[in-house]
Each structure stands twice: as structure tokens, then as C-alpha cells.
Amino acid sequence: MLGLGIDQIGVGKARNRFSLRGMAPIVHTYRSGETGLFVNSYLVEGAKGVVAIDAPLLLSDGRAFRARLEALRKPLLGVLVTHPHPDHYNTISELLAGEEVPVIAHSDVDREIRAKDEAKRAQWGPMFGDEWPASVTFPNRTVADEESVALGDLRFTAWDFGPCESESETVWLLDDGAVAFVGDLAFNGTHAYLADGHTGAWLRAIDRAEDALAGVHTFYVGHGAPDGGDVLADQRRYLLMAREAIARVADGRAELSEGQASRVTTLMERYLAGAPLGWLVGAGASAVAAELAREAVAT
Numbered sequence: 001m002l003g004l005g006i007d008q009i010g011v012g013k014a015r016n017r018f019s020l021r022g023m024a025p026i027v028h029t030y031r032s033g034e035t036g037l038f039v040n041s042y043l044v045e046g047a048k049g050v051v052a053i054d055a056p057l058l059l060s061d062g063r064a065f066r067a068r069l070e071a072l073r074k075p076l077l078g079v080l081v082t083h084p085h086p087d088h089y090n091t092i093s094e095l096l097a098g099e100e101v102p103v104i105a106h107s108d109v110d111r112e113i114r115a116k117d118e119a120k121r122a123q124w125g126p127m128f129g130d131e132w133p134a135s136v137t138f139p140n141r142t143v144a145d146e147e148s149v150a151l152g153d154l155r156f157t158a159w160d161f162g163p164c165e166s167e168s169e170t171v172w173l174l175d176d177g178a179v180a181f182v183g184d185l186a187f188n189g190t191h192a193y194l195a196d197g198h199t200g201a202w203l204r205a206i207d208r209a210e211d212a213l214a215g216v217h218t219f220y221v222g223h224g225a226p227d228g229g230d231v232l233a234d235q236r237r238y239l240l241m242a243r244e245a246i247a248r249v250a251d252g253r254a255e256l257s258e259g260q261a262s263r264v265t266t267l268m269e270r271y272l273a274g275a276p277l278g279w280l281v282g283a284g285a286s287a288v289a290a291e292l293a294r295e296a297v298a299t
């Protein structure tokens with residue numbers, strides 16, 4: 001994925017700073033288990049240290065993520081947050097283990113984490129019990145859209161896509177933009193969280209992303225395997241299908257019963273046969289029914 005090119009072995013004109021030190025950054029993926037929503041947290045290893053992208057949902061995964069970092073025997077240079085859902089920031093404290101490094105998010109992501117963290121804890125904490133951290137670390141530095149940050153020999157640029165799967169999604173592009181950490185802008189081979197009810201905005205963001213991220217050759221997604229390029233188109237098809245299934249079942253209603261929501265789940269499980277996290281569909285179906293009802297009033 002970031003193999004040695006001619007630049008990396010020091011022949012020809014150096015294309016990027018990594019080549020001067022003879023090492024391209026290496027992306028290490030920590031994938032949580034099913035209880036942890038199969039969420040991916042990433043460690044990007046440069047010559048001088050490591051940058052984390054997100055941190056897992058559950059304490060045991062947060063500790064394992066820290067152990068993965070320690071095994072690299074390089075300093076943690078910073079943490080970048082993709083979006084304000086707990087499966088992407090909940091165990092930043094465990095990753096830091098007392099170290100003080102920049103924890104960086106787009107200002108909208110930072111604001112949303114601070115605004116909703118208590119509500120998320122109240123909603124999800126009891127379900128996960130001891131696996132929910134007692135406290136969380138919020139970002140200590142914010143960036144604007146298209147702002148770059150340099151951490152050791154690694155450079156990332158934040159691209160703000162606004163409300164999509166969450167209230168605010170940031171794609172972090174590494175160095176020359178061939179590698180992107182897209183958070184939950186796209187899932188890959190799993191069902192999607194729909195409960196924030198922004199599927200219309202999400203589809204428009206995918207349209208923008210296909211242009212803006214045209215130079216990306218590896219998409220590191222929040223859930224599922226990294227992908228070479230079809231994830232955005234696949235996510236569009238999934239969202240269009242979900243909206244169609246929900247519209248059909250809702251028939252104009254802004255709220256679905258449990259039975260109607262599970263009918264939507266069945267339709268989507270048929271669409272994405274064998275994919276995990278199907279329960280996310282039922283959990284988000286009513287929010288999308290409300291969104292579709294609002295759209296119908298607006299047009």
C-alpha cells in the first residue's frame with residue numbers, strides 16, 4: 001500500500017520527506033471485535049514517531065491499541081480524530097497513558113464531541129458496563145478545513161465533509177494525498193450507522209469526495225478493510241438502497257415501529273448479504289424516516 005518506490009530508495013529526485021530518511025510511513029490497523037463494532041483505529045508509523053488516527057470504543061481495545069503502539073518503540077506524536085462518535089474517540093486517554101501530545105480535530109468535530117459526550121455516555125455506557133471508560137480525553141487542538149499539521153516527519157491535511165454519518169466528518173489525508181483516513185464517510189462490507197439522520201447530506205458529501213479524493217489510492221475506512229477506491233460508490237449505493245427501503249416501509253410516516261424497523265433491517269441484510277452489524281440499520285431506520293419526511297415537506 002505504501003511500497004518502496006524509486007524515491008524511497010533514494011534514486012532520482014526525492015518526492016517526499018520520507019524518502020530522505022529511507023522510510024515510507026507504515027499504516028498499522030487495530031480492528032476491534034464485534035462488541036467494539038469492528039471499528040478500525042490506525043497507527044501511522046513514520047521515521048521519527050507514530051500518529052494515531054482515532055481510538056477504539058471499549059477499554060480493553062483501548063489498552064490493546066496502546067500495547068500495539070508501545071510495540072513499535074517510537075514516540076506517540078499526536079492523535080487525529082475523524083468524527084464525533086465514541087467508537088472513534090472513547091479511549092484516547094488509554095492510548096495517551098498520561099502522555100501529553102496534540103489531540104487534533106476539526107473545530108466542528110471538537111464542538112460536537114464536547115456537546116454530546118455526556119448524552120452518548122448515558123445512552124451507550126450502561127450497555128457496555130465496565131468496558132466504557134470513566135472519562136474521555138477531548139481534543140486539545142483544532143484545525144480548519146484544509147489545514148495541515150506536521151507531526152514529526154508526518155504531515156496530514158484535514159478535509160471537512162460536514163454532516164454525513166455523524167454531525168461532522170473529517171477525512172485526514174497523509175502527505176501527498178495518496179492515502180486517506182476517511183472515518184465513517186464510507187463503511188466497507190459492514191452495515192452502516194444511520195441514526196444521525198443525515199443520509200441526504202451524506203450522499204452529497206460522497207459526490208464531493210469523489211472529486212476531492214480522486215488522487216487517493218488507499219481509503220482507510222472506519223469499519224471494514226482498507227480499499228483501493230470503490231468504497232465511495234459502494235456507500236452511495238448502500239445509502240440509496242437504505243433510503244428506498246425505509247421510504248417504502250415508512251410510507252410517509254416520520255417514525256417507525258420496532259416491527260417496521262426490523263423489516264428495514266431484513267431488506268438491507270438481503271442487500272448486503274452476510275455483512276455484520278445489521279442491527280445498526282434497525283437502530284437508525286426511524287431517524288432516516290424522519291429525515292425523509294422532512295425532505296418531503298421541504299419539496
Ligand SMILES: [Zn+2]
Nearest residue numbers: 085087184222
Ligand atoms: Zn464508527
